[in-house]
Amino acid sequence: MKSFGLFVGLLLAVGIRAAPSKDCEHNVKEAVTPPRGWSKVKPAPADHLIELRIGLPQPKFAELEQHLYEISDPFHERYGAHLSKEEVEDLIAPHEESVSAVDEWLADYGFASHELSRSPAGDWVKVRVPVSLAEDMLKTEYHVWQHEETGDAIVRTTTYSLPVHLHGHIDVVQPTTTFARLRGMKATYHYADEQDFIVDIAQPTIPIPSALNGQVNASCNASITPTCLRELYNIGNYTPQAADVNKIAATGYLDQYANFEDFHDFFAKYVPEATNATFDVIYINNGTNNQSLAAAGVEANLDTQYAFGLSYPTPATFYTTGGSPPFIPDDTTPDNTNEPYADWLAYILSDPSPPQTISTSYGDNEQTVPYSYATRVCKELAQLSARGVSLIFSSGDSGVGDGDSDPATQQCFTNNGLNETKFIPAFPASCPYVTTVGATWYIPEVTYYISGGGFSNYFARPWYQELAVPHYIKNLNTTYEGLYNASGRAYPDVAAQGQFFWIFDGGDNSQIGGTSAAAPTVGGIVSLLNDARLANGLPALGFLNPLIYAVGAILPDAFNDIVGGSNPGCGTEGFTAEVGWDPVTGFGTPNFGKLLDIALGNLGGLLEF
Structure with missing residues (x-):
C-alpha cells in the first residue's frame, strides 16, 4: 500500500490525472424549451467560434445584497455609504475551490490558467472555442436558430451538461440556452400619429x-x-x-x-x-x-x-x-x-x-x-x-x-x-x-x-x-x-x-x-x-x-x-x-x-x- 501511494503521488507530481474531468460522468446542468417564434435551421458549423462565459458561484452575494439595501434605505444609518469597486469584488469572489475545479476542467481541454480571461472578481471565466470543442466540453449539440418574425439568427443549444463534480462550482455557462435578442422590446419607441391629438391653440x-x-x-x-x-x-x-x-x-x-x-x-x-x-x-x-x-x-x-x-x-x-x-445563417465561420x-x-x-x-x-x-x-x-x-x-x-x-x-x-x-x-x-x-x-x-x-x-x-x-x-x-x-x-x-x-x-x-x-x-x-x-x-x-x-x-x-x-x-x-x-x-x-x-x-x-x- 505504501508503494502504491508513492506511485500515485509521483503521478500527481508530474501532472498526470487518472480520470480527467472530460472523462467523468456528466449530468444535465440546464435544459430549456425553445421560445416561441424560434426555429432550428441546421447544425452549427464546427469551426464557428463561441466565447463561452462560465459563471462561478458568488457565495457572499447575500451579504452584498444586505449592504445594498442598507446603503439605499433612507431610514438606515448607512444611507449613501456606497461600496467601493474592491469591496464589491471581495463580496462576489468565488471560493478558491471553485476556481481550481474550473481551471482543472479547462486544463483537460488544453487551456492553461494564465490563458483564461477572468472578470476582476474572478467570478466569470471566458474562453474562446469552436463549436466542435464546446459541444465536447458541454456534451451537447449546437444549432443555428432563426427568429421567424425578424430573421435574427443565433447559435444555441437547448441543453448542456457538466461533469457531476462541477455542478456546485459553476452556476451558468453561456451562450448556450438563452434566446434573448436584447431588443427594444418590440422597439421601445413608437412614432407619433399626427392625428392622435389636435392642440387647442386658443388656450396658451x-x-x-x-x-x-x-x-x-x-x-x-x-x-x-x-x-x-x-x-x-x-x-x-x-x-x-x-x-x-x-x-x-x-x-x-x-x-x-x-x-x-x-x-x-x-x-x-x-x-x-x-x-x-x-x-x-x-x-x-x-x-x-x-x-x-x-x-x-x-x-x-x-x-x-x-x-x-x-x-x-x-x-x-x-x-x-x-x-x-x-449571425448570418449562410456564413460558415463567423x-x-x-x-x-x-x-x-x-x-x-x-x-x-x-x-x-x-x-x-x-x-x-x-x-x-x-x-x-x-x-x-x-x-x-x-x-x-x-x-x-x-x-x-x-x-x-x-x-x-x-x-x-x-x-x-x-x-x-x-x-x-x-x-x-x-x-x-x-x-x-x-x-x-x-x-x-x-x-x-x-x-x-x-x-x-x-x-x-x-x-x-x-x-x-x-x-x-x-x-x-x-x-x-x-x-x-x-x-x-x-x-x-x-x-x-x-x-x-x-x-x-x-x-x-x-x-x-x-x-x-x-x-x-x-x-x-x-x-x-x-x-x-x-x-x-x-x-x-x-x-x-x-x-x-x-x-x-x-x-x-x-x-x-x-x-x-x-x-x-x-x-x-x-x-x-x-x-x-x-x-x-x-x-x-x-x-x-x-x-x-x-x-x-x-x-x-x-x-x-x-x-x-x-x-x-
Missing part, C-alpha cells in the same frame, strides 16, 4: 398645479421638448453645479449610432444655451458609432438628446457595444458576438469610476432569458447599484403582453412546454436592483396604454415593495388570477412622458415616443438630483427604489399620481392605473422641485416618520 397654457409656476405651455400636449419637460416636471432653470464629479451615460446596442450632427442640431433648436455641448463615446466589444446621417440610430439619438439635454452641462458618455447582427449586454456589463464593472446615472432602453421578454442567466445578470446590476450607480431601464412598450401582435389580440404563452396563458414580464425591467420607468402621454398626464408593467416570474417581491404592491393586489382581487405572479417583483417604479418627443434623426426633425423616451427623461432628472447632492457634499443617490417607495408612501406629492387607463395585452385590458403605486405607471411622474427638497433637506422629513 394648461393649468397643472405640480408644474413650474402651476402651468404648462399648451403646445406640450402633443409636442414634447426639453422645455416642456422642465415645465411639466417642475425642473425650471436648475443648472448643474457639480459637473466636475457628476456623470451621466446612455447605452447603445444593435448598431444604434448616436449622431453628433443630429445632437448639435437638437441642442441648437431645443437647448440653445448648450449649443456647443457634446458627449464622449466609449467603444466596447468592437462597437462603432458610424457618423453617416443615413446610419443614425433613432434609439441612440433619442436617448442621448434627452438624457444629456436635460442634464447639461453634466459630462455625458454614450456606450456603444458591438454584437449585431447576431464569430458568435450576439450577447452585447454581457460585454457592456463586463466593461462597466471593471470601471473604477462609472457614471452615477445610466439609462438603458433595451431588454426582452423575461422568459427568453434562462433563469440561471437572468439571475446572474441581475446580480451584476446589483453590484453597480451597490457602488452608487442609479440604473434606469424602460419598462417596454407591450403592456402586459409580449409585443408580437396587436395588444387586443395577443395570445401570450409560457415557454415551459406547457403553453400556459400568462402575462409576459420584461427583463432587465423585472430585476429588483434597477429602477424601471413606464410611460404617460398628453397633459394633464394620462396612462399611455403601451406602458410595460407587471410582475416577475423569476424574482421575488423585494422588501421595499411590501407596503405598496400588496395593497394594489388586494384591490385587484381575483382579476387576472393565474395570469401573473402575485409574489413577484412588480414594475414599473415610476413613469414619465413617452410620446410626441421632438428629436433630430438622420438630419430630420421628427417626433417619436415610447418608454425609450420615458427612461432617458427620468435618467436626466435623476442626474440633476445627483448633481445637487454632490454639490452639497452628499453622496449620489445610488439605487433609487427604497427611497422611491418610502417617498411614495409618506410624501406622495413628490410624484404626480396617474389614475385611470390601463396597459392592455394578451387579449385583456391589462392592469389599471390606480391611486398610489400601480403596475402601469408606478408611483407616477416626478416632481423635481419636491424631490430636490427630499434629496437635500434631510430627506424632506422622511426621517420624522
